Amino acid sequence: MDLKTLFEQAAEESKTLSDxxxxxxxxxxxxxxxxxxxxxxxxxxxxxxxxFVSKAKFEAWAGLKGKTKEAAMQEYINLVGKLKG
Incomplete structure (x- = not known):
């Protein structure tokens, strides 16, 4: 599977985490x-x-400035995989 497909799959899986x-x-x-x-x-x-919620979201996103879309996708996939256990 390509990175985009894995990313989209991880995005769906993130919505059904047990905890x-x-x-x-x-x-x-x-x-x-x-x-x-x-x-x-x-x-x-x-x-x-x-x-405060919007401010925290903005600052978290701004903190990733310069990271490629591909690197962000891979980190997201890895994090969801870790959360799934």
Whole structure:
């Protein structure tokens, strides 16, 4: 299977994990997914300083700036595989 197919499969599997991952792990999954599908962050940071969830998501994604889509896909696949056990 090619990387994109494995990535899409891992994205589906991430929705059916038996245990809910920690917030840090969820942020990691989110940022890797965004980097793999959209590339470097392409939106403005949240305007509301009290929107902590959006701010954390933005910062996690921005932290992956420069990582290739392929590398992000592979890391996402590896992380979901680890979470599945």
């Amino acid at each position: 809910r991952p920690s917030n840090d792990t969820l942020l990691q999954l989110y940022s890797l997914y965004k980097q793999a599908t959209e590339g470097d962050v392409n939106v403005d940071p949240p305007a509301n300083p009290f929107d």
